[in-house]
Amino acid sequence: MQDSLQSTYKQLEQKSKYTNIFLRWFLYFILILFASYFIFPLYVMIVTSLKTMEEIRQGTLLTWPSALNFDSWAVAWGGRGYGAGDTFLKPYFWNSIKMVVPAVFFSTFIGAMAGYVLTKWRFKGDKWVFLFLLFGCFIPYQAILLPMARTLGVLGISNSVIGLVLVHTVYGIPFTTLFFRNFYVSIPTELVKAARIDGAGFFKIFFKILLPISAPIIVVTVIWQFTQIWNDFLFGSTFSFGEAAPIQVALNNMVLSSTSVKEYNVDMASAIIAGIPTLIVYVLAGKYFIRGLTSGAVKG
Amino acid sequence: MKTLKIKELSKNFGTTEVLRKINLEIDEGNFLVLLGPSGCGKSTLLNIIAGLETINEGNVFIDDYNVSKVEPKDRNIAMVFQSYALYPSMNVRENMIFGLKQAKTSKEKIEEQLEKVSKFLQVDQLLERKPSQLSGGQRQRVAIGRALVREPRIFLFDEPLSNLDAKLRVEMRREIKKLHQQLKTTVVYVTHDQTEAMSLGTNIAIMNHGVIQQNDTPENIYNKPSNTFVADFIGSPSMNLIKGNLKENSGDIFFVASGSNLEVPIKDYDFKDKSNLNNKEVFFGIRPEHIFFKKLHETYFEITLRADLSEYIGHEQIVTFDYANQEVLAKFSSTIKIELAKEIRLYFDLTQASLFDAQTQERI
Amino acid sequence: MLKWLEKNLPKIVMAPAVGLIGWFVYGFILWTLYISFTNSKILPKYELWGFGQYSKLWASRKWLISVDNLLIFTALFLIFCIVIGILLAIFLDQKIRAEGLLRTIYLYPMALSFIVTGTAWKWILNPTLGIQKLVVDWGFENFTFDWLVNREMAIYTIVIAGVWQSAGFVMALFLAGLRSVEDEIIKAAKIDGASLFTVYWKILLPMMRPVFFTSFVILVHISIKSYDLIVALTQGGPGISTTMPALYMTQTAFHKSQVGLSAASAMMMFMAVAAVIIPYLYSELRRENAR
Secondary structure (H helix, E strand, O other): OHHHHHHHHHHHHHHHHHHHHHHHHHHHHHHHHHHHHHHHHHHHHHHHHHOOHHHHHHOOOOOOOOOOOOHHHHHHHHOOOOOOOOOOOHHHHHHHHHHHHHHHHHHHHHHHHHHHHHHHOOOOOHHHHHHHHHHHHOOOOHHHHHHHHHHHHHHOOOOOHHHHHHHHHHHHHHHHHHHHHHHHHOOOHHHHHHHHHOOOOHHHHHHHHHHHHOHHHHHHHHHHHHHHHHHOOHHHHHHOOHHHOOHHHHHHHHHHOOOOOOOHHHHHHHHHHHHHHHHHHHHHOHHHHHHHHHHOOOOO | OOOEEEEEEEEEEOOEEEEEEEEEEEOOOOEEEEEOOOOOOHHHHHHHHHOOOOOOEEEEEEOOEEOOOOOHHHOOEEEEOOOOOOOOOOOHHHHHHHHHHHOOOOHHHHHHHHHHHHHHOOOOOOOOOOHHHOOHHHHHHHHHHHHHOOOOOEEEEEOOOOOOOHHHHHHHHHHHHHHHHHHOOEEEEEEOOHHHHHHHOOEEEEEEOOEEEEEEOHHHHHHOOOEHHHHHHOOOOOOEEEEEEEEEEOOEEEEEEOOOOOOEEEOOOOOOOOOOOOOOEEEEEEOHHHEEOOOOOOOOEEEEEEEEEEEEOOOEEEEEEEEOOEEEEEEEEOOOOOOOOOEEEEEEOHHHOEEEEOOOOEEO | OHHHHHHHHHHHHHHHHHHHHHHHHHHHHHHHHHHOOEOOOOOOOOOEOOOHHHHHHHHOHHHHHHHHHHHHHHHHHHHHHHHHHHHHHHHHOOOOOOHHHHHHHHHHHHHOOHHHHHHHHHHHOOOOOOHHHHHHHOOOOOOOOOHHHOOOOHHHHHHHHHHHHHHHHHHHHHHHHHHOOOHHHHHHHHHOOOOHHHHHHHHHHHHOHHHHHHHHHHHHHHHHHOOHHHHHHOOOOOOOOOOOHHHHHHHHHHHOOOHHHHHHHHHHHHHHHHHHHHHHHHHHHHHHHHO
16 A cells, blocks of 8 residues: 555656646746747837838848948937938937936935935824825826916926926925835834934934935935936926927937938937936846836836 | 654755754654754754655655655645734635645535534634734634644644744643644644743754754753753753863762862763763753752752852842852742852752763763 | 924925925816816916816817727726736746846836837837738738728727836736745645645735735826827827827817816816725725724
């Protein structure tokens, strides 16, 4: 009886071994299938941007370019050198940088201070204040577009980078506050109490004690804000046009402009240029990017 | 036939050796406690018995069948976890019968088992509740119930009481003891708490660095620790280990502490090996509770030591003495008045003393 | 005075954030609400006009089409994102080699803007040179794939691109959820003899209810607000067949100069979002308070 039991065990083992091997292959097959779905557009973008229009018409999406041809990248970035109607990304890329840097800085700073007060200097009704701010994460911006356009007009900063900095700073505050509040909640309040007993004041505690240990959340917040603002199209297209436009708006205009024959290679090169900064951030700091996504998940 | 037998078992995670050539046997109906500090490999050993962890070398036998490569569900075991591991989305009933359902047990049998066990553990009123609606003790009961309904050959417990508060822990400990007495099941129980181990186990295996240091009855573990690790690990405060040398003088053997001239006679000590004892470097081990303030027995050895410190802990006090610049702790009733910084006459119960080789740390 | 300042410093520091949000979020929403009850055209007028704009809105064929589109898009977007996301999360949870690399691949679209995504997919879906040509080249000579310019099908191209962008995100949420489950629960299930399928279906997925809820809220939110992707992919066309509320709102406001009507459509969007978000916030808050 012992032997028969041992052999049943053996059979069970064998059987589960084969089903396991089959399942594993199936698993990898599906995973790779989806990986190709996700990688496919990026591949197409890159190959297309390196082809000439002639090659594009003759080959298919997947065909490899005959030579590494960066002409369309040059055109996308710097234009062809003739005057009117020659749109290219370079000036708009700088617009975006000029918009992103201050907007990220201000919104992060305001959010950090707000998060600090909401967790370490609690006052009556602070929960409601937090909720009040948090709600700003969820509103559809269509509900504020009209008055914002008028306000920027009144302030004389419509169609300017400064106007966009203001818009992005304001609508970033709910998110940055959320990030910092959730981070500071997990830091023991004893730390602040100890510092107060040692005679440190409101600002000293913030700058000398909390800020130095806030590196991870600052990284998360900065990456989140950078990605959001860089990728924004709604505000950019509504509040700016022509020379003050950020890169996403310029990209869209380039692709849509129907002045001459469609140049798909230039389109793809432009799209890559517009996407590269956020992609680089994603590849370098993916962990923080994902952390921001899952905690600031509320936005689109 | 041994209910559980482990032969030459080794396990490593990458390059770290977690278990080294473990050998262990348990008879039917015994309660084996695996005791040791965290990281000693006791939980890994339990997981290997359960089949949740693979083996690098050696084998596990249940009822003399080699189950080393058998799936956990086919090993006829049940396990109770530290976090209880109740399925949060199922109510108590579903939690308890989940295993039977997976094993395609008949409906009547399931109902019968459920009724029997839930009555026995007094959870029959809670069957429709979700785990989140239960108290810690109730969750513990359900977790035990989930193991019981399967009527396994061996119960495995992985630190089941460490998530409970101190009072509840003592209560549940007694219940587990009762359970074992009534059901006479075979149990392997992992803990880092020596009181739990002492009170529950019929056998205790003390582990450290992936090696079993001593596998014995609780009495032997306490009275005859097989090395300094066990001596130090068991008891609170732990055994005094006084460094010194053995002296042989015309057939009689004495212990002399380093830095002292006092000869402590070692009579009727059960040496493993009587040869080469003269001048051997040893640790002389005596438990704080075997040092007395009064000569209660003829054989007690009188010694005078200076009292340095007294810690009051309620019904008892722990007094620290100086023995030739080595600390010696003793436990007295707190009614005794001890004058500090004074030489005080004390009595060692030498029948309870242990001797360890200073080099190998082993009992001699 | 100094004492008062010191005592109220935290509140003073808080004031800019609260003031800005109060004005730019709440104030503006109220303004939009007010305008939606007026007969404003290019410039806002402030005499009340009742529900006129709302009845005009719901009588507009374009608005009805855009609501229809939104419903179709939201349903498909939700189903595909959640199914693919869960599937990938469960598969990745099986001690997969190169898990990090695969995760990076599944999630990178999230780092791209919808404009970039739309531009790329517009080219891929190009009816002459895109996928159609690829498949024809493979030997299927009669294959046509013209969804992008087909009134009936164009909305599905937006689903394809949208799912491509967001499915990885759902995967990340579920993977994080699965990884946070205590090891001992899975061990207990193994000892109970549950198959891998049963472990996920009966134990782990029911435990993921909060993750489902979160994903649902986020995806609905994304879909109600979707604007960039449509602009880049179809501009609402062919004709008006892929218009959605967000696009309707901006077009009515800035191209047609019907400010009042556009405000009404914005308020409809606002209410739709609120209907999803308020229960969500409420349950989140309750969970936090319960802790």
